Amino acid sequence: MRVASLVPRYGLRVFKDELRTRAGMLVLGLGLFLIMLPLPIKNQFFINALFVTFLYAIMTLAWAIACGQAGMLSFGHSAFFGIAAYTTMVLLHQKVTPWLGIPAGALLAGLFGFALGLLFARLRSHWFALATLVLNDIFRLIFENWEEVGGMRGLEMPYYLVVGEPSLYWLNFTHPRPFYYLALGITGLELLMIYLLTKSKMGYYLKAIREDEEAAKSVGINITLYKGFALGLSAFFMGLAGGLYTIRYGYIDPGAVFNMMRISIYPAIAGLLGGVYSLVGPVVGCFIFIPIAEYTRAYIGSWLGARFYGIHLVFFGIILLLVSLKMPEGIMGFLEKAGYIRPLLSTTVGGSGGGGGERKSPPER
Amino acid sequence: MSERVLLSGRGLVKAFGGLVAVNNVSFDLYEGEILGLIGPNGAGKTTLFNLLTGFLKPDAGKVFFRGKDITRLPAHARARLGLARTFQLVKPFLKLTVLENVMTAALAKTGDVEEARERALKALEFIGMYDVRDRLASSLTLVDRKRMELARALALEPKVLLLDELIAGLNPKEVDEMLDLLREIHAKGITLFIIEHVMRAVMGICQRILVMHYGRLIAQGTPEEVANDPKVIEAYLGGVL
Numbered sequence: 001m002r003v004a005s006l007v008p009r010y011g012l013r014v015f016k017d018e019l020r021t022r023a024g025m026l027v028l029g030l031g032l033f034l035i036m037l038p039l040p041i042k043n044q045f046f047i048n049a050l051f052v053t054f055l056y057a058i059m060t061l062a063w064a065i066a067c068g069q070a071g072m073l074s075f076g077h078s079a080f081f082g083i084a085a086y087t088t089m090v091l092l093h094q095k096v097t098p099w100l101g102i103p104a105g106a107l108l109a110g111l112f113g114f115a116l117g118l119l120f121a122r123l124r125s126h127w128f129a130l131a132t133l134v135l136n137d138i139f140r141l142i143f144e145n146w147e148e149v150g151g152m153r154g155l156e157m158p159y160y161l162v163v164g165e166p167s168l169y170w171l172n173f174t175h176p177r178p179f180y181y182l183a184l185g186i187t188g189l190e191l192l193m194i195y196l197l198t199k200s201k202m203g204y205y206l207k208a209i210r211e212d213e214e215a216a217k218s219v220g221i222n223i224t225l226y227k228g229f230a231l232g233l234s235a236f237f238m239g240l241a242g243g244l245y246t247i248r249y250g251y252i253d254p255g256a257v258f259n260m261m262r263i264s265i266y267p268a269i270a271g272l273l274g275g276v277y278s279l280v281g282p283v284v285g286c287f288i289f290i291p292i293a294e295y296t297r298a299y300i301g302s303w304l305g306a307r308f309y310g311i312h313l314v315f316f317g318i319i320l321l322l323v324s325l326k327m328p329e330g331i332m333g334f335l336e337k338a339g340y341i342r343p344l345l346s347t348t349v350g351g352s353g354g355g356g357g358e359r360k361s362p363p364e365r
Numbered sequence: 366m367s368e369r370v371l372l373s374g375r376g377l378v379k380a381f382g383g384l385v386a387v388n389n390v391s392f393d394l395y396e397g398e399i400l401g402l403i404g405p406n407g408a409g410k411t412t413l414f415n416l417l418t419g420f421l422k423p424d425a426g427k428v429f430f431r432g433k434d435i436t437r438l439p440a441h442a443r444a445r446l447g448l449a450r451t452f453q454l455v456k457p458f459l460k461l462t463v464l465e466n467v468m469t470a471a472l473a474k475t476g477d478v479e480e481a482r483e484r485a486l487k488a489l490e491f492i493g494m495y496d497v498r499d500r501l502a503s504s505l506t507l508v509d510r511k512r513m514e515l516a517r518a519l520a521l522e523p524k525v526l527l528l529d530e531l532i533a534g535l536n537p538k539e540v541d542e543m544l545d546l547l548r549e550i551h552a553k554g555i556t557l558f559i560i561e562h563v564m565r566a567v568m569g570i571c572q573r574i575l576v577m578h579y580g581r582l583i584a585q586g587t588p589e590e591v592a593n594d595p596k597v598i599e600a601y602l603g604g605v606l
Contacts, residue, residue, distance in 0.1 A: 199478065200478065201472050201476055201478060201481075204465065204468055204469050204472055204478070204481075205469065205472070207458065207460070207461060207465070207469075208458050208461070208469040210460075211457075211458035211459055211460055211461060212456045212457075212458055212459075214420065214452070214456055215452070215456035215457070215458060216441075216458075216469070217419075217420070217439075217440040217441045217444070218418070218420075218440065218444055218449070218450055218452070218456075218518075219444060219469050219470035219472075219473060219517060219518075219520075219521060220441050220442075220444035220445040220470070220473035220521060221441055221469070221473075222439070222441045222442075223441070277460070
């Protein structure tokens with residue numbers, strides 16, 4: 001088992017433990033189901049809807065690395081999404097395959113996230129949130145005025161790709177199914193990474209920082225550095241989503257990729273709804289929120305007429321209000337606390353087969 | 366008691382606006398001793414601790430640890446050097462279990478999570494919290510939170526432990542247990558520097574005591590010397606007597 005030996009010791013052990021459990025089988029079964037899912041579906045619209053949901057799952061999981069693990073509530077993740085989207089597109093024009101372009105974009109976004117994490121490390125909770133909120137507009141304005149990358153008009157995929165044959169090398173497909181698999185694959189990879197992260201030293205450190213920064217310092221944690229790591233990792237995965245968006249739609253402009261509502265806030269709502277402390281919470285949140293969001297945006301507005309454009313935002317407000325009042329740790333957090341689901345996939349409590357033994361008493365609060 | 370100086374402050378000053386919380390304080394902490402720090406409320410005791418552990422930067426003065434100037438060293442680096450602390454208002458990681466709380470500290474000594482778990486379990490066993498290791502910190506009582514914080518500090522394998530009102534708020538039985546625990550910790554060769562209001566505790570356990578009043582160090586010496594020092598009596602009871 002050469003591959004297995006590459007996995008850190010703790011990771012491997014935890015894995016074996018978890019695969020034996022029912023939750024492990026459940027994850028495996030669900031994975032297979034999701035792989036088979038688009039095969040019988042003829043309607044491309046539905047496959048695309050699934051793709052969009054998983055695209056948001058990537059973004060929401062990424063966002064939740066910062067918020068759920070390190071307690072960094074960000075409303076400016078579109079910056080990372082957009083940086084990677086533009087990088088991927090510019091590289092595409094330089095005849096670089098998206099197989100390299102997407103990781104390159106994500107890496108650039110990750111480095112930027114790391115630097116920003118260091119810079120904003122002193123800002124706590126709402127101050128950090130406010131600082132990140134501004135990023136949406138800063139980056140949109142920069143790219144709207146940056147003529148070399150298309151300015152307001154944005155950038156389109158090179159013409160020879162638009163008219164070209166479907167190609168795996170260029171990730172150029174007309175059917176949404178391959179994109180669905182890409183999104184699913186990245187989501188799976190991301191879940192795995194987050195899972196390993198929570199079992200690692202860094203996972204413990206981020207949780208300590210989230211819970212109490214002063215106490216974290218007192219146990220020897222360099223909170224500035226680790227906040228950088230957290231935001232960097234979060235930005236990297238957000239960047240992967242940005243790159244995927246670019247090759248799926250073949251056209252980007254500043255208003256779309258640096259969109260505060262649809263790129264920065266949607267993942268935040270979906271994440272809080274699903275539960276940021278649970279491993280799968282953000283994905284669950286996306287499967288509930290994204291369909292509702294798209295439906296209300298498309299239909300509620302038109303029922304009531306143009307005068308009520310934006311009424312869907314009221315629904316988002318109601319959802320957020322209910323979640324924060326009734327289940328502040330999201331749907332998955334609620335289910336785990338209430339005992340409906342063993343918090344096996346929780347990233348909060350070490351009940352997840354790490355060898356800590358069974359819990360003596362039910363968790364409180 | 367060896368005569369080696371472990372931790373010392375030289376001319377430490379810290380002001381918050383017009384209030385000088387710590388005013389030109391110099392002291393030495395010797396290796397292996399139990400040093401007490403007392404003084405009326407607002408005397409600047411916790412501020413002095415914050416200066417020593419790096420949670421605050423002094424306006425003037427220097428902090429030395431084992432002869433090395435650590436004045437510019439950030440708090441997390443000082444913790445790794447062996448300067449551990451607890452907080453006056455306990456700061457547990459509420460959403461983590463007791464074991465995970467202590468593991469965060471043990472990870473400073475080893476990068477390996479499994480080994481950190483072993484070390485944390487040892488610290489919990491020592492402190493007598495092994496049985497509640499998998500409970501969430503938020504479900505603990507005050508005394509257990511304090512004991513957990515002590516275990517967390519011990520998992521750093523410190524040279525010196527700065528304890529900020531560890532005993533305040535405990536009932537008499539808990540105070541006695543905590544004092545026994547402190548003696549055991551001291552017996553392991555860890556130097557203790559404690560802020561405490563409970564006089565019975567301070568007088569019983571400390572070998573030497575520093576007294577602060579309005580930011581200044583007004584007296585130091587053995588418990589008897591300090592208790593009979595007119596300046597100390599005046600500070601506590603007012604100038605009338």
